[in-house]
Amino acid sequence: MIFIGERINTGFKDVKQAVLDKDPGPLQSWAKKQTEAGASYLDVNLGAVSSKAADMCWMIETVQQAVDTPVCVDTNKPAILAEAIKACRPGMLINSTTAAAEKLDSMMPIAAEHDASIIGVVMDETGTPKNADKRVENAGAILAKAMELGIEPQRVFLDPIVMPLKFMQEQAKEVLEAVRQFLLFSDPPPHIVCGLSNISSGTTQKKLISRIFLAMAIGSGMDAAICDVMDTELVNAALTAELAMNREIYADSYVRK
Protein backbone atom coordinates (compact mmCIF):
# COMPACT_ATOMS: atom_id res chain seq x y z
CA MET A 1 0.00 0.00 0.00
CA ILE A 2 1.31 3.42 -0.90
CA PHE A 3 0.39 5.84 1.87
CA ILE A 4 0.72 9.53 1.04
CA GLY A 5 0.80 11.62 4.22
CA GLU A 6 -1.70 14.49 3.94
CA ARG A 7 -0.62 16.57 6.91
CA ILE A 8 1.87 19.08 5.42
CA ASN A 9 -0.84 21.26 4.00
CA THR A 10 -1.56 24.88 4.86
CA GLY A 11 -5.20 23.91 5.25
CA PHE A 12 -4.04 22.91 8.73
CA LYS A 13 -3.56 25.91 10.99
CA ASP A 14 -0.20 24.89 12.47
CA VAL A 15 1.31 24.36 9.04
CA LYS A 16 -0.15 27.62 7.72
CA GLN A 17 1.36 29.56 10.60
CA ALA A 18 4.70 27.80 10.18
CA VAL A 19 4.84 28.77 6.50
CA LEU A 20 3.94 32.38 7.30
CA ASP A 21 6.66 32.51 9.99
CA LYS A 22 9.13 30.40 7.98
CA ASP A 23 9.37 28.17 11.03
CA PRO A 24 10.67 24.74 9.94
CA GLY A 25 9.69 23.05 13.22
CA PRO A 26 6.08 21.96 12.56
CA LEU A 27 6.79 20.87 8.96
CA GLN A 28 9.77 18.78 9.97
CA SER A 29 7.92 17.30 12.91
CA TRP A 30 5.06 16.18 10.64
CA ALA A 31 7.56 14.91 8.09
CA LYS A 32 9.18 12.67 10.71
CA LYS A 33 5.96 11.53 12.35
CA GLN A 34 4.32 10.59 9.06
CA THR A 35 7.46 8.83 7.85
CA GLU A 36 7.63 6.79 11.05
CA ALA A 37 3.97 5.92 10.58
CA GLY A 38 4.84 4.41 7.19
CA ALA A 39 4.18 7.16 4.65
CA SER A 40 5.68 6.38 1.23
CA TYR A 41 5.29 10.02 0.12
CA LEU A 42 4.67 13.28 1.96
CA ASP A 43 2.14 15.57 0.33
CA VAL A 44 3.32 19.19 0.44
CA ASN A 45 0.64 21.78 -0.24
CA LEU A 46 1.12 25.54 -0.13
CA GLY A 47 -2.60 26.19 -0.58
CA ALA A 48 -3.79 29.78 -0.70
CA VAL A 49 -1.20 31.05 1.78
CA SER A 50 1.04 32.31 -0.98
CA SER A 51 1.29 32.28 -4.74
CA LYS A 52 5.09 32.39 -4.72
CA ALA A 53 6.98 29.35 -5.97
CA ALA A 54 9.78 30.25 -3.56
CA ASP A 55 7.48 29.51 -0.62
CA MET A 56 6.64 26.07 -2.01
CA CYS A 57 10.35 25.42 -2.54
CA TRP A 58 11.01 26.41 1.06
CA MET A 59 8.39 23.90 2.25
CA ILE A 60 9.89 21.11 0.15
CA GLU A 61 13.45 21.83 1.19
CA THR A 62 12.42 22.04 4.83
CA VAL A 63 10.73 18.64 4.63
CA GLN A 64 13.65 17.07 2.76
CA GLN A 65 16.08 18.28 5.40
CA ALA A 66 14.21 16.22 7.98
CA VAL A 67 13.52 12.95 6.11
CA ASP A 68 14.41 10.94 3.00
CA THR A 69 10.76 10.23 2.16
CA PRO A 70 9.97 11.55 -1.32
CA VAL A 71 7.58 14.47 -1.53
CA CYS A 72 4.29 14.70 -3.37
CA VAL A 73 4.22 18.24 -4.79
CA ASP A 74 0.63 19.35 -4.39
CA THR A 75 -0.23 22.24 -6.71
CA ASN A 76 -2.46 22.78 -9.73
CA LYS A 77 -0.40 25.73 -10.96
CA PRO A 78 2.13 24.81 -13.66
CA ALA A 79 4.28 27.87 -12.89
CA ILE A 80 4.70 26.86 -9.27
CA LEU A 81 5.24 23.21 -10.19
CA ALA A 82 7.96 24.07 -12.71
CA GLU A 83 9.99 25.74 -9.96
CA ALA A 84 9.05 23.48 -7.07
CA ILE A 85 10.03 20.30 -8.87
CA LYS A 86 13.60 21.51 -9.14
CA ALA A 87 13.76 21.56 -5.34
CA CYS A 88 12.63 17.91 -5.12
CA ARG A 89 14.91 14.95 -4.74
CA PRO A 90 14.41 12.17 -7.32
CA GLY A 91 11.41 9.88 -6.89
CA MET A 92 8.91 12.70 -6.40
CA LEU A 93 5.20 12.52 -7.17
CA ILE A 94 3.24 15.38 -8.74
CA ASN A 95 -0.27 16.10 -7.42
CA SER A 96 -1.81 16.65 -9.97
CA THR A 97 -2.99 17.00 -13.52
CA THR A 98 -6.56 16.56 -14.70
CA ALA A 99 -7.81 15.23 -18.03
CA ALA A 100 -8.42 18.76 -19.28
CA ALA A 101 -6.25 19.38 -22.34
CA GLU A 102 -4.80 22.60 -20.94
CA LYS A 103 -3.67 20.82 -17.75
CA LEU A 104 -2.34 17.78 -19.60
CA ASP A 105 -0.30 20.00 -21.89
CA SER A 106 1.19 22.03 -19.05
CA MET A 107 1.68 19.50 -16.20
CA MET A 108 2.55 16.26 -17.98
CA PRO A 109 5.67 17.55 -19.77
CA ILE A 110 7.09 18.61 -16.39
CA ALA A 111 6.60 15.07 -15.09
CA ALA A 112 8.25 13.67 -18.22
CA GLU A 113 11.20 16.04 -18.01
CA HIS A 114 11.94 15.29 -14.34
CA ASP A 115 11.18 11.53 -14.35
CA ALA A 116 8.43 12.19 -11.83
CA SER A 117 5.34 10.14 -11.13
CA ILE A 118 2.08 12.04 -11.48
CA ILE A 119 -1.45 11.87 -10.11
CA GLY A 120 -4.10 12.19 -12.81
CA VAL A 121 -7.45 13.35 -11.43
CA VAL A 122 -10.16 12.14 -13.78
CA MET A 123 -12.04 15.44 -14.18
CA ASP A 124 -12.02 17.43 -17.40
CA GLU A 125 -13.28 20.79 -18.77
CA THR A 126 -16.86 19.73 -18.02
CA GLY A 127 -16.17 19.10 -14.35
CA THR A 128 -16.29 16.02 -12.15
CA PRO A 129 -17.78 12.92 -13.79
CA LYS A 130 -21.06 11.66 -12.40
CA ASN A 131 -20.59 8.02 -13.38
CA ALA A 132 -17.95 5.32 -13.77
CA ASP A 133 -17.88 5.45 -17.57
CA LYS A 134 -16.91 9.09 -17.77
CA ARG A 135 -14.26 8.55 -15.13
CA VAL A 136 -12.76 5.75 -17.22
CA GLU A 137 -12.91 7.89 -20.37
CA ASN A 138 -11.01 10.70 -18.68
CA ALA A 139 -8.51 8.26 -17.21
CA GLY A 140 -7.90 7.01 -20.74
CA ALA A 141 -7.09 10.55 -21.89
CA ILE A 142 -4.61 10.97 -19.04
CA LEU A 143 -2.85 7.67 -19.77
CA ALA A 144 -2.75 8.41 -23.50
CA LYS A 145 -0.96 11.70 -22.83
CA ALA A 146 1.43 9.97 -20.47
CA MET A 147 2.28 7.31 -23.07
CA GLU A 148 2.80 9.98 -25.72
CA LEU A 149 5.44 11.61 -23.50
CA GLY A 150 7.08 8.31 -22.57
CA ILE A 151 5.73 8.16 -19.02
CA GLU A 152 5.01 4.49 -18.34
CA PRO A 153 1.66 3.57 -16.72
CA GLN A 154 3.35 2.64 -13.43
CA ARG A 155 4.33 6.29 -13.00
CA VAL A 156 0.71 7.40 -13.30
CA PHE A 157 -1.58 7.45 -10.26
CA LEU A 158 -5.21 7.64 -11.41
CA ASP A 159 -7.53 9.43 -8.98
CA PRO A 160 -11.22 8.52 -9.56
CA ILE A 161 -12.36 11.48 -7.38
CA VAL A 162 -14.01 10.38 -4.18
CA MET A 163 -17.11 12.45 -3.34
CA PRO A 164 -18.66 13.06 0.10
CA LEU A 165 -20.83 10.13 1.10
CA LYS A 166 -23.17 12.41 3.01
CA PHE A 167 -24.00 14.64 0.06
CA MET A 168 -23.52 12.43 -3.00
CA GLN A 169 -24.21 8.97 -1.72
CA GLU A 170 -24.65 7.39 -5.15
CA GLN A 171 -21.11 8.38 -6.20
CA ALA A 172 -19.22 5.95 -3.95
CA LYS A 173 -20.40 2.97 -5.98
CA GLU A 174 -19.45 4.71 -9.24
CA VAL A 175 -15.95 5.40 -7.86
CA LEU A 176 -15.42 1.76 -6.90
CA GLU A 177 -16.62 0.60 -10.32
CA ALA A 178 -14.24 3.05 -12.01
CA VAL A 179 -11.34 1.67 -9.92
CA ARG A 180 -12.13 -1.86 -11.11
CA GLN A 181 -12.07 -0.69 -14.71
CA PHE A 182 -8.81 1.28 -14.29
CA LEU A 183 -7.11 -2.04 -13.63
CA LEU A 184 -7.78 -3.10 -17.20
CA PHE A 185 -5.78 -0.28 -18.80
CA SER A 186 -2.41 -2.00 -18.69
CA ASP A 187 -0.50 -4.91 -17.23
CA PRO A 188 0.86 -4.07 -14.71
CA PRO A 189 -1.89 -1.49 -14.20
CA PRO A 190 -1.36 2.17 -13.30
CA HIS A 191 -1.50 3.04 -9.61
CA ILE A 192 -4.90 4.07 -8.30
CA VAL A 193 -5.08 6.72 -5.59
CA CYS A 194 -7.66 8.86 -3.86
CA GLY A 195 -7.90 11.82 -1.56
CA LEU A 196 -9.58 9.80 1.14
CA SER A 197 -10.82 12.51 3.51
CA ASN A 198 -13.46 13.62 0.97
CA ILE A 199 -15.53 10.50 1.60
CA SER A 200 -16.31 11.48 5.20
CA SER A 201 -16.63 15.22 4.67
CA GLY A 202 -19.33 16.71 6.90
CA THR A 203 -20.10 13.44 8.68
CA THR A 204 -20.01 12.63 12.38
CA GLN A 205 -18.21 9.28 11.79
CA LYS A 206 -15.22 10.47 9.80
CA LYS A 207 -12.73 7.79 10.85
CA LEU A 208 -15.14 4.89 10.50
CA ILE A 209 -16.32 5.96 7.07
CA SER A 210 -12.79 6.58 5.80
CA ARG A 211 -11.60 3.25 7.10
CA ILE A 212 -14.39 1.17 5.61
CA PHE A 213 -14.33 2.98 2.29
CA LEU A 214 -10.57 2.60 1.94
CA ALA A 215 -10.85 -1.15 2.60
CA MET A 216 -13.56 -1.40 -0.07
CA ALA A 217 -11.51 0.65 -2.53
CA ILE A 218 -8.49 -1.62 -1.95
CA GLY A 219 -10.80 -4.57 -2.58
CA SER A 220 -11.66 -2.95 -5.91
CA GLY A 221 -8.00 -2.43 -6.84
CA MET A 222 -6.86 0.84 -5.28
CA ASP A 223 -3.23 0.71 -4.08
CA ALA A 224 -2.55 4.24 -2.84
CA ALA A 225 -4.26 6.89 -0.73
CA ILE A 226 -3.64 10.44 0.39
CA CYS A 227 -4.78 10.11 3.95
CA ASP A 228 -4.16 10.54 7.67
CA VAL A 229 -1.29 8.08 8.09
CA MET A 230 -1.29 8.85 11.82
CA ASP A 231 -4.65 7.06 12.09
CA THR A 232 -3.35 3.62 13.05
CA GLU A 233 -6.74 1.97 12.72
CA LEU A 234 -7.05 3.29 9.18
CA VAL A 235 -3.57 2.08 8.25
CA ASN A 236 -4.17 -1.34 9.80
CA ALA A 237 -7.51 -1.71 8.01
CA ALA A 238 -5.71 -0.97 4.73
CA LEU A 239 -2.95 -3.47 5.50
CA THR A 240 -5.58 -6.10 6.31
CA ALA A 241 -7.43 -5.40 3.07
CA GLU A 242 -4.16 -5.85 1.19
CA LEU A 243 -3.69 -9.26 2.80
CA ALA A 244 -7.22 -10.23 1.80
CA MET A 245 -6.34 -9.23 -1.78
CA ASN A 246 -3.17 -11.39 -1.55
CA ARG A 247 -1.00 -8.39 -2.37
CA GLU A 248 1.22 -8.72 0.69
CA ILE A 249 2.63 -11.78 2.40
CA TYR A 250 0.99 -12.44 5.76
CA ALA A 251 2.97 -12.30 9.01
CA ASP A 252 1.53 -12.40 12.53
CA SER A 253 2.86 -8.94 13.36
CA TYR A 254 1.68 -7.25 10.16
CA VAL A 255 -0.24 -4.47 11.92
CA ARG A 256 1.39 -1.21 12.97
CA LYS A 257 1.42 -0.45 16.67
Added chain:
Amino acid sequence: MELVDVKEKWANRISTVTIGATAAEGGTRGSTVTVGGETTLPLLTFEGEIPHRPVIAGIVTDVVPDWPDVLKDAIGEVINSPADWAKKCVEEFKVDLISLKLIGADPAGAKRSPAEAAETVKAVLEAVDVPLIFWGCGDEETDSTVLPERSQAARGENCLVGSATETNYRTLGAIGTADKHKVIAEAPVDINIGKQVNILLQDAGFSLEDTVMCQTTAALGYGFDYVYTIFERVRIAGLKGDKLMALPQIANVGWEVWKVKEAIQDDDILPGWGKLAMRGPLWEATSATGYLQAGADILTLAHPQSIALVRNAIDEFMANEGARE
Protein backbone atom coordinates in the same frame (compact mmCIF):
# COMPACT_ATOMS: atom_id res chain seq x y z
CA MET B 1 10.20 -5.39 -37.23
CA GLU B 2 10.98 -3.95 -33.87
CA LEU B 3 10.68 -6.44 -31.04
CA VAL B 4 8.72 -5.41 -27.98
CA ASP B 5 10.90 -4.98 -24.93
CA VAL B 6 9.48 -7.45 -22.44
CA LYS B 7 12.10 -6.94 -19.78
CA GLU B 8 10.62 -6.72 -16.32
CA LYS B 9 11.37 -3.60 -14.29
CA TRP B 10 11.11 -4.08 -10.57
CA ALA B 11 10.42 -1.36 -8.04
CA ASN B 12 12.93 -2.39 -5.40
CA ARG B 13 16.45 -3.66 -4.84
CA ILE B 14 17.46 -6.56 -2.60
CA SER B 15 19.59 -5.36 0.29
CA THR B 16 23.34 -5.85 0.23
CA VAL B 17 25.08 -7.72 3.04
CA THR B 18 28.85 -7.88 3.46
CA ILE B 19 30.35 -10.67 5.55
CA GLY B 20 33.84 -10.50 7.00
CA ALA B 21 36.04 -7.61 8.07
CA THR B 22 39.56 -6.86 6.90
CA ALA B 23 42.20 -5.28 9.12
CA ALA B 24 41.10 -1.85 7.92
CA GLU B 25 37.58 -2.69 9.08
CA GLY B 26 38.60 -3.97 12.48
CA GLY B 27 38.88 -7.67 11.64
CA THR B 28 41.57 -10.04 10.39
CA ARG B 29 40.02 -11.35 7.14
CA GLY B 30 42.05 -11.17 3.94
CA SER B 31 38.91 -10.33 1.98
CA THR B 32 35.18 -9.92 2.43
CA VAL B 33 32.17 -11.46 0.68
CA THR B 34 29.21 -9.34 -0.39
CA VAL B 35 25.85 -10.77 -1.44
CA GLY B 36 22.53 -9.27 -2.54
CA GLY B 37 21.87 -6.01 -4.34
CA GLU B 38 19.85 -7.62 -7.13
CA THR B 39 17.26 -5.63 -9.08
CA THR B 40 16.02 -8.67 -10.96
CA LEU B 41 15.22 -12.35 -10.56
CA PRO B 42 18.05 -14.87 -10.15
CA LEU B 43 20.59 -15.12 -12.97
CA LEU B 44 18.64 -12.83 -15.34
CA THR B 45 21.73 -10.77 -15.91
CA PHE B 46 20.27 -9.28 -19.11
CA GLU B 47 17.25 -7.88 -17.29
CA GLY B 48 18.60 -6.06 -14.25
CA GLU B 49 21.58 -5.74 -11.99
CA ILE B 50 23.13 -8.69 -10.22
CA PRO B 51 26.12 -6.89 -8.71
CA HIS B 52 27.31 -9.84 -6.64
CA ARG B 53 27.72 -13.48 -7.64
CA PRO B 54 26.08 -16.18 -5.58
CA VAL B 55 28.75 -17.64 -3.28
CA ILE B 56 29.67 -21.07 -1.95
CA ALA B 57 30.33 -21.62 1.74
CA GLY B 58 32.28 -24.77 2.57
CA ILE B 59 30.79 -26.71 5.46
CA VAL B 60 33.04 -27.41 8.44
CA THR B 61 31.94 -28.90 11.77
CA ASP B 62 33.56 -29.18 15.20
CA VAL B 63 32.54 -32.83 15.63
CA VAL B 64 32.58 -35.25 12.68
CA PRO B 65 28.96 -35.53 11.52
CA ASP B 66 27.10 -38.75 10.89
CA TRP B 67 27.96 -38.66 7.19
CA PRO B 68 28.47 -41.49 4.67
CA ASP B 69 32.04 -42.63 4.02
CA VAL B 70 31.99 -41.35 0.43
CA LEU B 71 31.72 -37.83 1.81
CA LYS B 72 34.11 -38.27 4.73
CA ASP B 73 36.70 -39.89 2.48
CA ALA B 74 36.41 -37.14 -0.12
CA ILE B 75 37.13 -34.56 2.56
CA GLY B 76 39.94 -36.66 3.99
CA GLU B 77 41.79 -36.81 7.32
CA VAL B 78 41.26 -33.09 7.91
CA ILE B 79 37.65 -33.82 8.84
CA ASN B 80 38.97 -34.43 12.37
CA SER B 81 40.39 -30.91 12.65
CA PRO B 82 38.07 -27.96 11.96
CA ALA B 83 41.02 -25.64 11.31
CA ASP B 84 42.68 -27.99 8.78
CA TRP B 85 39.34 -28.81 7.19
CA ALA B 86 38.59 -25.09 6.74
CA LYS B 87 42.06 -24.58 5.24
CA LYS B 88 41.47 -27.40 2.75
CA CYS B 89 38.04 -25.99 1.88
CA VAL B 90 39.64 -22.67 0.97
CA GLU B 91 42.90 -23.83 -0.62
CA GLU B 92 41.79 -26.99 -2.43
CA PHE B 93 38.03 -26.81 -2.76
CA LYS B 94 38.14 -23.05 -3.52
CA VAL B 95 35.13 -22.00 -1.49
CA ASP B 96 34.29 -18.31 -0.99
CA LEU B 97 33.75 -18.57 2.75
CA ILE B 98 33.39 -21.10 5.55
CA SER B 99 30.13 -22.28 7.11
CA LEU B 100 31.05 -23.62 10.55
CA LYS B 101 28.35 -25.73 12.14
CA LEU B 102 29.05 -26.12 15.87
CA ILE B 103 27.20 -29.34 16.55
CA GLY B 104 29.52 -30.34 19.39
CA ALA B 105 27.43 -28.50 21.98
CA ASP B 106 24.37 -30.63 21.24
CA PRO B 107 23.10 -32.02 24.57
CA ALA B 108 22.12 -35.20 22.71
CA GLY B 109 25.61 -35.45 21.21
CA ALA B 110 29.15 -34.56 22.27
CA LYS B 111 27.99 -32.00 24.90
CA ARG B 112 30.98 -29.75 24.32
CA SER B 113 31.32 -26.68 26.52
CA PRO B 114 30.80 -23.14 25.25
CA ALA B 115 34.51 -22.50 25.83
CA GLU B 116 35.50 -25.40 23.55
CA ALA B 117 33.19 -24.12 20.82
CA ALA B 118 34.66 -20.65 21.16
CA GLU B 119 38.15 -22.17 20.75
CA THR B 120 37.01 -23.86 17.54
CA VAL B 121 35.75 -20.55 16.18
CA LYS B 122 39.09 -18.93 17.00
CA ALA B 123 41.08 -21.78 15.48
CA VAL B 124 39.13 -21.62 12.20
CA LEU B 125 39.49 -17.84 12.06
CA GLU B 126 43.26 -18.25 12.50
CA ALA B 127 43.56 -21.02 9.92
CA VAL B 128 41.81 -19.20 7.06
CA ASP B 129 41.32 -15.57 6.10
CA VAL B 130 37.99 -15.87 4.28
CA PRO B 131 34.81 -14.68 6.04
CA LEU B 132 33.03 -17.02 8.42
CA ILE B 133 29.45 -18.14 8.91
CA PHE B 134 28.84 -20.01 12.15
CA TRP B 135 25.73 -21.77 13.39
CA GLY B 136 24.64 -23.21 16.71
CA CYS B 137 23.92 -26.89 17.17
CA GLY B 138 20.22 -26.45 16.51
CA ASP B 139 19.09 -27.07 20.07
CA GLU B 140 17.64 -23.67 20.84
CA GLU B 141 18.07 -23.73 24.59
CA THR B 142 21.72 -24.74 24.30
CA ASP B 143 22.40 -22.25 21.54
CA SER B 144 20.99 -19.37 23.58
CA THR B 145 23.59 -20.02 26.27
CA VAL B 146 26.59 -20.93 24.13
CA LEU B 147 26.22 -18.67 21.08
CA PRO B 148 27.16 -15.47 22.97
CA GLU B 149 30.57 -16.92 23.91
CA ARG B 150 31.31 -17.99 20.35
CA SER B 151 30.17 -14.64 19.11
CA GLN B 152 32.60 -12.84 21.41
CA ALA B 153 35.41 -15.09 20.23
CA ALA B 154 34.79 -13.76 16.73
CA ARG B 155 34.12 -10.17 17.75
CA GLY B 156 34.83 -7.64 15.04
CA GLU B 157 35.16 -10.31 12.32
CA ASN B 158 31.71 -9.44 10.95
CA CYS B 159 30.61 -13.06 10.76
CA LEU B 160 27.19 -14.27 9.69
CA VAL B 161 25.62 -15.95 12.73
CA GLY B 162 22.83 -18.53 12.60
CA SER B 163 20.18 -18.50 13.40
CA ALA B 164 17.42 -16.28 14.74
CA THR B 165 14.01 -17.90 15.03
CA GLU B 166 10.60 -16.79 16.24
CA THR B 167 11.59 -17.66 19.79
CA ASN B 168 15.29 -16.74 20.14
CA TYR B 169 15.47 -13.65 17.92
CA ARG B 170 16.25 -11.36 20.87
CA THR B 171 19.42 -13.30 21.75
CA LEU B 172 20.64 -13.35 18.15
CA GLY B 173 19.78 -9.68 17.61
CA ALA B 174 21.69 -8.76 20.77
CA ILE B 175 24.70 -10.87 19.73
CA GLY B 176 24.74 -9.32 16.28
CA THR B 177 24.56 -5.80 17.66
CA ALA B 178 27.06 -6.30 20.49
CA ASP B 179 29.74 -8.14 18.53
CA LYS B 180 29.03 -6.56 15.14
CA HIS B 181 27.96 -9.68 13.27
CA LYS B 182 25.35 -10.25 10.61
CA VAL B 183 22.45 -12.56 11.48
CA ILE B 184 20.60 -15.39 9.73
CA ALA B 185 16.82 -15.24 10.21
CA GLU B 186 15.45 -18.76 10.01
CA ALA B 187 11.93 -20.10 9.46
CA PRO B 188 10.73 -23.71 9.28
CA VAL B 189 9.77 -23.89 5.57
CA ASP B 190 7.17 -21.18 6.12
CA ILE B 191 7.14 -17.86 4.29
CA ASN B 192 4.79 -16.25 6.82
CA ILE B 193 7.03 -17.14 9.74
CA GLY B 194 9.98 -16.00 7.63
CA LYS B 195 8.43 -12.55 7.36
CA GLN B 196 7.44 -12.64 11.02
CA VAL B 197 11.01 -13.37 12.21
CA ASN B 198 12.21 -10.40 10.16
CA ILE B 199 9.60 -8.13 11.75
CA LEU B 200 10.54 -9.40 15.22
CA LEU B 201 14.26 -8.84 14.61
CA GLN B 202 13.55 -5.36 13.31
CA ASP B 203 11.27 -4.54 16.25
CA ALA B 204 14.04 -5.76 18.58
CA GLY B 205 16.27 -3.09 17.07
CA PHE B 206 18.31 -5.27 14.68
CA SER B 207 18.65 -3.91 11.17
CA LEU B 208 17.32 -6.01 8.31
CA GLU B 209 20.17 -4.54 6.27
CA ASP B 210 22.35 -6.89 8.33
CA THR B 211 20.12 -9.94 7.95
CA VAL B 212 20.08 -12.94 5.61
CA MET B 213 16.99 -15.17 5.33
CA CYS B 214 17.02 -18.96 5.62
CA GLN B 215 14.29 -21.54 5.17
CA THR B 216 15.87 -24.34 7.27
CA THR B 217 16.00 -27.14 4.71
CA ALA B 218 17.31 -26.97 1.16
CA ALA B 219 17.58 -30.49 -0.20
CA LEU B 220 16.03 -32.51 -2.95
CA GLY B 221 14.01 -35.04 -0.98
CA TYR B 222 13.08 -32.70 1.86
CA GLY B 223 10.29 -30.63 0.33
CA PHE B 224 12.46 -29.18 -2.42
CA ASP B 225 9.48 -27.70 -4.23
CA TYR B 226 8.06 -26.04 -1.09
CA VAL B 227 11.35 -24.38 -0.29
CA TYR B 228 12.00 -23.47 -3.93
CA THR B 229 8.63 -21.70 -4.07
CA ILE B 230 9.34 -19.85 -0.83
CA PHE B 231 12.72 -18.62 -2.11
CA GLU B 232 11.01 -17.43 -5.27
CA ARG B 233 8.08 -15.73 -3.51
CA VAL B 234 10.38 -14.02 -1.04
CA ARG B 235 12.48 -12.64 -3.89
CA ILE B 236 9.49 -11.49 -5.94
CA ALA B 237 7.91 -9.80 -2.91
CA GLY B 238 11.22 -8.10 -2.16
CA LEU B 239 11.66 -6.89 -5.73
CA LYS B 240 8.07 -5.63 -5.81
CA GLY B 241 8.77 -3.40 -2.82
CA ASP B 242 8.18 -5.41 0.36
CA LYS B 243 11.21 -4.22 2.31
CA LEU B 244 10.70 -6.94 4.93
CA MET B 245 11.40 -9.51 2.23
CA ALA B 246 14.10 -7.71 0.23
CA LEU B 247 16.91 -9.67 1.87
CA PRO B 248 19.61 -12.00 0.55
CA GLN B 249 18.88 -15.69 1.16
CA ILE B 250 21.04 -18.59 2.27
CA ALA B 251 20.35 -22.21 1.31
CA ASN B 252 21.92 -24.62 3.77
CA VAL B 253 22.17 -27.26 1.05
CA GLY B 254 25.02 -29.51 2.11
CA TRP B 255 23.90 -29.76 5.68
CA GLU B 256 20.48 -31.01 4.62
CA VAL B 257 21.38 -33.12 1.58
CA TRP B 258 23.64 -35.44 3.53
CA LYS B 259 20.66 -36.53 5.64
CA VAL B 260 18.49 -37.52 2.67
CA LYS B 261 18.14 -41.27 2.14
CA GLU B 262 18.85 -41.09 -1.59
CA ALA B 263 22.07 -39.16 -0.99
CA ILE B 264 23.52 -41.43 1.69
CA GLN B 265 22.49 -45.02 0.97
CA ASP B 266 24.41 -47.10 -1.55
CA ASP B 267 22.79 -49.22 -4.23
CA ASP B 268 22.97 -52.38 -2.16
CA ILE B 269 20.13 -50.79 -0.17
CA LEU B 270 18.68 -48.71 -3.01
CA PRO B 271 19.01 -51.01 -6.04
CA GLY B 272 18.97 -49.21 -9.37
CA TRP B 273 19.92 -45.81 -7.95
CA GLY B 274 23.56 -46.00 -9.01
CA LYS B 275 26.78 -45.86 -7.03
CA LEU B 276 26.70 -43.51 -4.08
CA ALA B 277 30.18 -42.12 -4.81
CA MET B 278 28.68 -40.36 -7.82
CA ARG B 279 25.06 -40.04 -6.72
CA GLY B 280 25.85 -38.28 -3.42
CA PRO B 281 27.77 -35.31 -4.81
CA LEU B 282 25.39 -35.08 -7.79
CA TRP B 283 22.47 -34.97 -5.39
CA GLU B 284 24.11 -32.12 -3.54
CA ALA B 285 25.05 -30.22 -6.71
CA THR B 286 21.57 -30.66 -8.20
CA SER B 287 19.91 -29.35 -5.05
CA ALA B 288 22.28 -26.39 -5.00
CA THR B 289 21.81 -25.39 -8.64
CA GLY B 290 18.06 -25.63 -8.10
CA TYR B 291 18.21 -23.13 -5.26
CA LEU B 292 20.58 -20.98 -7.24
CA GLN B 293 17.75 -20.51 -9.72
CA ALA B 294 15.21 -19.96 -6.95
CA GLY B 295 17.15 -17.03 -5.52
CA ALA B 296 19.81 -18.33 -3.12
CA ASP B 297 22.70 -15.92 -2.61
CA ILE B 298 24.74 -18.23 -0.37
CA LEU B 299 24.92 -22.01 -0.80
CA THR B 300 26.53 -24.25 1.80
CA LEU B 301 28.18 -27.36 0.37
CA ALA B 302 30.27 -30.21 1.75
CA HIS B 303 31.54 -32.53 -1.02
CA PRO B 304 34.52 -31.22 -3.05
CA GLN B 305 33.03 -32.57 -6.29
CA SER B 306 29.72 -30.81 -5.83
CA ILE B 307 31.54 -27.64 -4.83
CA ALA B 308 33.41 -27.80 -8.15
CA LEU B 309 30.25 -28.54 -10.14
CA VAL B 310 28.27 -25.70 -8.55
CA ARG B 311 31.16 -23.26 -8.96
CA ASN B 312 31.24 -24.09 -12.67
CA ALA B 313 27.48 -23.61 -12.87
CA ILE B 314 27.73 -20.19 -11.23
CA ASP B 315 30.58 -19.25 -13.61
CA GLU B 316 28.51 -20.22 -16.63
CA PHE B 317 25.30 -18.60 -15.43
CA MET B 318 27.01 -15.35 -14.59
CA ALA B 319 29.16 -15.30 -17.74
CA ASN B 320 26.01 -14.58 -19.73
CA GLU B 321 25.97 -11.00 -18.57
CA GLY B 322 24.80 -8.76 -21.38
CA ALA B 323 24.82 -11.64 -23.85
CA ARG B 324 21.16 -11.19 -24.73
CA GLU B 325 21.20 -7.42 -24.99
